[in-house]
Amino acid sequence: MAYQLSTINDSVRTDPAAFLAQCDGAYQKRVEEAADRIIERLDISPIVLLSGPSGSGKTTTALKIEEELERRGIVTHTISLDNYFKTLNKATAPRTPEGDLDFESPLCLDMELLDESFTKLSRGEEVIVPKFEFARQMRNDAKGRPLRLGKREVAIFEGIHALGPGIAGPHPEATKLYISARSNVLEGETLRFKGTWMRLTRRAVRDYNFRGTDVSDTLAMWANVRRGEKLYISPYKETADIIVDSSLPYEVSVMKNYALPILKAVPQENQRRAELLDLIAAFDHFEAIPPELVAKDSLLREFIGGGSYQYK
Numbered sequence: 001m002a003y004q005l006s007t008i009n010d011s012v013r014t015d016p017a018a019f020l021a022q023c024d025g026a027y028q029k030r031v032e033e034a035a036d037r038i039i040e041r042l043d044i045s046p047i048v049l050l051s052g053p054s055g056s057g058k059t060t061t062a063l064k065i066e067e068e069l070e071r072r073g074i075v076t077h078t079i080s081l082d083n084y085f086k087t088l089n090k091a092t093a094p095r096t097p098e099g100d101l102d103f104e105s106p107l108c109l110d111m112e113l114l115d116e117s118f119t120k121l122s123r124g125e126e127v128i129v130p131k132f133e134f135a136r137q138m139r140n141d142a143k144g145r146p147l148r149l150g151k152r153e154v155a156i157f158e159g160i161h162a163l164g165p166g167i168a169g170p171h172p173e174a175t176k177l178y179i180s181a182r183s184n185v186l187e188g189e190t191l192r193f194k195g196t197w198m199r200l201t202r203r204a205v206r207d208y209n210f211r212g213t214d215v216s217d218t219l220a221m222w223a224n225v226r227r228g229e230k231l232y233i234s235p236y237k238e239t240a241d242i243i244v245d246s247s248l249p250y251e252v253s254v255m256k257n258y259a260l261p262i263l264k265a266v267p268q269e270n271q272r273r274a275e276l277l278d279l280i281a282a283f284d285h286f287e288a289i290p291p292e293l294v295a296k297d298s299l300l301r302e303f304i305g306g307g308s309y310q311y312k
Contacts, residue, residue: 003249005187005285012253012287020293023248027299030244031061035068037242038154038175042074045173046154047118051162051236052179053229055199055206057246060302061179062158063309074152081159081167083130084110087138096224104228106161110139114157118171121149160228163236178240181247192285193252196226200279202251205258206303215262219272251300252282253289258304 011019038048050065052058059080066076085108094105102108110130117127131143149155161167163176181202185193200222207213237243263280270276294300301307 001183001245002186003183003247005185005192008185008249008253009287012250012289016250016289017293020250020289020295020298023250024295024298027246027248028064031064031068034061034065034177034242034244035072037177038065038069039072039074041175041241042152042154045122045171045175046149047122047171047174048154048156048177049162049168049171049174050156050158050177050179051160051164051233051240052246053160053199053233054225055202055303056180057202057299057302058158058160058179059311060299060309061244061246062156064297064299065177066156069154074154075150076154076156077147077149078156078158079129079147081109081114081157081162082134083132083139084114085132085139086110096227100224102224102228104160104224104232106164106166106232109161109166111166114167115170118174121147121155122173124149160233163239164232165236168236168239176240176242178237178243179246180237180243182243182245183247183249185249185252187285193282195247197279197282198247198251198255201255201259202300202303204262205255208262209258209305215266216270219266219270219276222272246299248298248300250289253286254291254294254300254304256283256286256288257291259283 050058050062062078066078069076090101094102094107096102113130120127126146126148128141128144129147130139130141132139147155163178168174168176181195181198184191184195204215204218207218208215260280260283263276266276291304294304296306296308298307301309302311
């Protein structure tokens, strides 16, 4: 799927508020379709595996699906797979070809514990959901919380490796969702903004504003992030029961307000300068939208802040 630049800019000039509402409504419909599929398969499995690459809006999508299921009487528990990271051992931890610690590798996760948890939850047995403390790079089982699923309850396990063979492989009965910003923006047949640029922009803005990460550092990590996606995430997207496109036609017009200042501030000697200049130039094709028009429950709020959802 692709969006046309002329349609976006015409809508922004004519009635931006209505345009945003229309786009958010289309995304909500995708969320409702995902909820439909989960309910259809509830008798097969109460386990939902939600995957997608970095910057896809997995967390907000999981929360929205949870809201939709709750409206239909399904008690829902959303669990980040990050809590199943193993305590870091630098001597045995996976590494990138450059020798750095490879936090994108599924080998960082405790696959045996996940397998055991899925099996027990499906049987109605209690498990302890662990807690990973990123500041100390260790799992603190003392802070784990108990979880047991009743008859009309589901557990959504959200993370980049959720559809990989080490997690989904032993549990083909689980409902599988893949989330990504998949749509490019075209002007006629000419590519103006890549879907991958949407995800990079989301991550750069979020990391700069809320995680204290300089854009240069985000760009430096991006190559390994993309390598991990191609190795561990994208190959399994077609196994999903439903694929959700999390791109929003209005987001480049909104992100223009946030991204351009921090992208332009990246030093000229940055080794990714050529791609950075292409990205900066791409924003010039878009009419800007004032951020205050973005709904509080918009997926984009996960990255620009000021939303109604609480992100842990």
